[in-house]
Amino acid sequence: MINSKKKLVVIGNGMAGINTVEQILKLTDKYEITVLGSEPHPNYNRIMLSYVLEGSKTIDDIILNDLQWYADQGITLYTGKMVKSIDGENKKILTEDGLEIDYDVALVATGSQSFILPIPGKELPGVIGFRDIADCSAMLEAAKTYKKAAVIGGGLLGLEAAKGLVNLGMDVTVVHLMEDLMERQLDREASAMLKAELERQGIKFAMQMQTSEVYGQDRVQGLRFSDGSELEADLVVMAVGIKPNIQVAVQSGMETNRGIVVDDLMRTSVPDVYAVGECVEHRGICYGLVAPLFEQGSVIAKHLAGAETEGYMGSVVSTKLKISGVDVFSAGEFITQPEHTVIVAKDEWKRTYKKVLLRENKIVGTVLFGDVSESASLQKYVRQQTLMTDEIYGQLMGTGCSNHGSKTSSAETMADDEIVCGCNGVTKKAIVDAINDNGLTTVDEIKACTGATRSCGGCKPVVEQILQYVLGDSFKTSAKQGICSCTTLSRDEIVEAIKTKGLTTTREVMNVLGWHNDEGCSKCRPALNYYLGMINPDTYENEGDSRFVNERLHANIQKDGTFTVVPRMYGGVTTPEDLKKIADVSLKYNVKVVKVTGGQRLDLIGVRKEDLPKVWEELDMPSGYAYAKSLRTVKTCVGSQFCRFGTQDSMGMGEVLERKFERLDFPAKFKLAVNGCPRNCAESCTKDIGIVGNDGGWEIFIGGNGGIKARLADSLCKVKTDAELIDIVGSVMQLYRETGQYLERTSEWVERIGLEEIQKAVVQDTANRQALVERIEFALQQVEDPWKKIINDEDSRKNLFEVVTPSIV
Amino acid sequence: MIKNAEWLVVGHSKDFPIRIGRTIHIKGVEIAVFRTSENELYAVENINPHPKRGPLTEAIVSGHYIYDPLYDWKIDLQTGIVQEPDHGQVKTFAVCEEGEEVKISLETV
Numbered sequence A: 001m002i003n004s005k006k007k008l009v010v011i012g013n014g015m016a017g018i019n020t021v022e023q024i025l026k027l028t029d030k031y032e033i034t035v036l037g038s039e040p041h042p043n044y045n046r047i048m049l050s051y052v053l054e055g056s057k058t059i060d061d062i063i064l065n066d067l068q069w070y071a072d073q074g075i076t077l078y079t080g081k082m083v084k085s086i087d088g089e090n091k092k093i094l095t096e097d098g099l100e101i102d103y104d105v106a107l108v109a110t111g112s113q114s115f116i117l118p119i120p121g122k123e124l125p126g127v128i129g130f131r132d133i134a135d136c137s138a139m140l141e142a143a144k145t146y147k148k149a150a151v152i153g154g155g156l157l158g159l160e161a162a163k164g165l166v167n168l169g170m171d172v173t174v175v176h177l178m179e180d181l182m183e184r185q186l187d188r189e190a191s192a193m194l195k196a197e198l199e200r201q202g203i204k205f206a207m208q209m210q211t212s213e214v215y216g217q218d219r220v221q222g223l224r225f226s227d228g229s230e231l232e233a234d235l236v237v238m239a240v241g242i243k244p245n246i247q248v249a250v251q252s253g254m255e256t257n258r259g260i261v262v263d264d265l266m267r268t269s270v271p272d273v274y275a276v277g278e279c280v281e282h283r284g285i286c287y288g289l290v291a292p293l294f295e296q297g298s299v300i301a302k303h304l305a306g307a308e309t310e311g312y313m314g315s316v317v318s319t320k321l322k323i324s325g326v327d328v329f330s331a332g333e334f335i336t337q338p339e340h341t342v343i344v345a346k347d348e349w350k351r352t353y354k355k356v357l358l359r360e361n362k363i364v365g366t367v368l369f370g371d372v373s374e375s376a377s378l379q380k381y382v383r384q385q386t387l388m389t390d391e392i393y394g395q396l397m398g399t400g401c402s403n404h405g406s407k408t409s410s411a412e413t414m415a416d417d418e419i420v421c422g423c424n425g426v427t428k429k430a431i432v433d434a435i436n437d438n439g440l441t442t443v444d445e446i447k448a449c450t451g452a453t454r455s456c457g458g459c460k461p462v463v464e465q466i467l468q469y470v471l472g473d474s475f476k477t478s479a480k481q482g483i484c485s486c487t488t489l490s491r492d493e494i495v496e497a498i499k500t501k502g503l504t505t506t507r508e509v510m511n512v513l514g515w516h517n518d519e520g521c522s523k524c525r526p527a528l529n530y531y532l533g534m535i536n537p538d539t540y541e542n543e544g545d546s547r548f549v550n551e552r553l554h555a556n557i558q559k560d561g562t563f564t565v566v567p568r569m570y571g572g573v574t575t576p577e578d579l580k581k582i583a584d585v586s587l588k589y590n591v592k593v594v595k596v597t598g599g600q601r602l603d604l605i606g607v608r609k610e611d612l613p614k615v616w617e618e619l620d621m622p623s624g625y626a627y628a629k630s631l632r633t634v635k636t637c638v639g640s641q642f643c644r645f646g647t648q649d650s651m652g653m654g655e656v657l658e659r660k661f662e663r664l665d666f667p668a669k670f671k672l673a674v675n676g677c678p679r680n681c682a683e684s685c686t687k688d689i690g691i692v693g694n695d696g697g698w699e700i701f702i703g704g705n706g707g708i709k710a711r712l713a714d715s716l717c718k719v720k721t722d723a724e725l726i727d728i729v730g731s732v733m734q735l736y737r738e739t740g741q742y743l744e745r746t747s748e749w750v751e752r753i754g755l756e757e758i759q760k761a762v763v764q765d766t767a768n769r770q771a772l773v774e775r776i777e778f779a780l781q782q783v784e785d786p787w788k789k790i791i792n793d794e795d796s797r798k799n800l801f802e803v804v805t806p807s808i809v
Numbered sequence B: 001m002i003k004n005a006e007w008l009v010v011g012h013s014k015d016f017p018i019r020i021g022r023t024i025h026i027k028g029v030e031i032a033v034f035r036t037s038e039n040e041l042y043a044v045e046n047i048n049p050h051p052k053r054g055p056l057t058e059a060i061v062s063g064h065y066i067y068d069p070l071y072d073w074k075i076d077l078q079t080g081i082v083q084e085p086d087h088g089q090v091k092t093f094a095v096c097e098e099g100e101e102v103k104i105s106l107e108t109v
């Protein structure tokens, strides 16, 4: 049989080329496809090189289509193959190494190159761009031996490179020609806020500096600027822009300008040759982002499959910076011009900035910093040049009641083939179908199923809106998620059921309450184990295999698989004898580092799992629970025993409290601090319970946190006596144990339950306080030292800690 | 089961309790062995497929899946494949129980 398939040859194995191929394959099988790419790798997600550099992804993680995929699709792939030119006359593709390949249709997708400043020294080793895997590997490698890096260019790419290099431990300076960072996406205000934030993250800046030379002997040693000043650097990354890769097109006599000139059907000036991606210039514009090239690819695919298409009309681009903790978004026009009507909200305290530009009352551009929750709607409005209305204003600027309906409607009016996730080329229709066909109810499921939101995450708000729009009323109910994906039941429903149905093991809970997943997951099993123990402290048998390793082995796992042992030091006080013992054991078991913790204990880091029981046995000190969801430490100041300001014995009270409440399970870790006077040397304002001594007694604070979400503690009450203090502390703890959600810190708990409610329960209602105290006392009677237990229990010692030695090897 | 494979005795049945991982060093390979509630044994290389590595033995076991102890990735013990939304695969080894002897073949499955 004669092969009736047409030959499609794609030049460039990058994001645009392969995405176009994928879209073609979805529509038709009438092409026999060959792909030629100059890189040695299969198709990968270039966007994510920033994450590879930052360390959160590996190169393997960012492969989009592996070699098997090409084979499965029947695509002939040449990697490491450089195309020289296209012979349009004879319809042949010519490669540098002399290969000739026939085509019926050709697609040029050669992308672009890093623009390298034409200055002396640019070819010195250690000077690179940021474009492909090779550049990324070069940076990772350089960071191992060198310390100082300079990144030229304060745009998206330069900043992401700089952050990556900082994460790799380098001392990084960003050199920027302009006054403002990302001046092509941000206005002055947002740019200044961005710079301040990045400085906080450790990046240095040299603004308004023009690099005139790279100097160095065998390798780069630094930069020289036009004003004569210098900057030392043993790695220089040029991220000043990109240059469309048009050699092939030029060699083939194609019409080019800055990029390869194409019409609305993405046709070049050579018949049957199309072009897509960053190498293209459409209506005078070269795009340097992924979203537009997916739209271009979809036009080509439809056209080649013989389907209707109105052609490519250009794209409204939006930008998101992929640096953790820095939310920046911009779309459309962003620099204020006289004809614009501008809406601005700047909040220096929350460090947020929001600007919306209107022309003739139409929304034409926006810049967001710090809070990008409105980015999805704004992107939509900008693309559609929506007229500003009171409703939209209310929704965006937070006056009046924010209208739920208007948000949903933007998902509703979105065209089916509009690309929602630019990184992964997922259309609205693909998401809607995935939701309907597979009964999805969460963004995570959509991510697993379609890949949307997997990369930069910028599309998440839109995906959420689509989900909301498709599910309609059932969104609320399905969004009322259970404690994990194994159940739809909430914490309260589960606790209630355990009590009323008298459930006694995690298995039973899962069976009786209809878990989707027979044995639960790493989220629900530890939670159920906690709830069961909290409800039945005397009868529940703790399930070690439902606990996270730290609590199963009573030591803190480190990333290399060794463990940290933390002996208790009640109230942060130890003795010379104990210190000596700690030193001896550390030496004997080759502890890697002895570290003083923020909670006033000693970390013995780097103990082998097999040695843990012996270490504890020889230390003969209780476990510090430095790893557990229970009372960790009670931090104290010097207090009245020695301090000239102290009015209360903080060390003494700290020790009493720590001894009394140690070992008890809590929903999350729990920290205390006791101060001798209001000078607050032990930092009680950031502890779950903070106690501050004063002349007539103590003041108690609750709900403080110094961790992920910092929060200052609220004043709960003042007490006169030590006995009262201990009672209130105990009753707050028990109330939290009984009403807290597993993993919910007191800082969140106080906000959820309300300070007044807690005051009512433990301060005003003394009978209730007494009942809480009795319940916690009862629970405290059941606790025992885990290490004593393990040391005396041959089986758990062996099964949990020992390595199996094969009998014959 | 792999025929002709070289089976190495690595321990006694009771060395491998339900839902608790055990580490084995054998011919220079470190292996994590898990017994599920259904009493099935699985053996995987004790190297976390996460880019930052780390051990697997201390994982939480649920059915024939484990949740890795450092990053909470869900890994299928039958295939070694990391479950969505994460990616990767850990090497699996054939393991069997004959009488009270637990045996492993270092040929990968």
Ligand SMILES: Cc1cc2nc3c(=O)[nH]c(=O)nc-3n(C[C@H](O)[C@H](O)[C@H](O)COP(=O)(O)OP(=O)(O)OC[C@H]3O[C@@H](n4cnc5c(N)ncnc54)[C@H](O)[C@@H]3O)c2cc1C
Residues within 6 Å of the ligand: A011, A012, A013, A014, A015, A016, A017, A036, A037, A038, A039, A046, A047, A048, A049, A050, A081, A082, A083, A084, A109, A110, A111, A112, A130, A131, A132, A157, A245, A248, A276, A277, A278, A279, A287, A288, A289, A290, A291, A293, A320, A322, A422, A456
């Ligand atoms: C670090 C980094 C971060 C980025 N972050 C974002 C982001 O957050 N959001 C966003 O939208 N975009 C981002 N981008 C831009 C995005 O990656 C590009 O827009 C996109 O990859 C362009 O696709 P393309 O197919 O046109 O070019 P490429 O993906 O570059 O592919 C072109 C391919 O053609 C090959 N080639 C070139 N010439 C020849 C030849 N003569 N013969 C054979 N093969 C040839 C090249 O080797 C290359 O593999 C980022 C880019 C980088 C480098």
Ligand code: SF4
Residues within 6 Å of the ligand: A637, A638, A639, A640, A643, A644, A645, A646, A647, A650, A675, A676, A677, A678, A679, A680, A681, A682
């Ligand atoms: S908090 Fe007061 S008592 Fe404690 S050390 Fe500081 S000054 Fe002294």
Ligand code: FES
Residues within 6 Å of the ligand: A420, A421, A422, A423, A424, A452, A453, A454, A455, A456, A457, A458, A459, A460
């Ligand atoms: S747009 Fe980047 S992950 Fe979807």
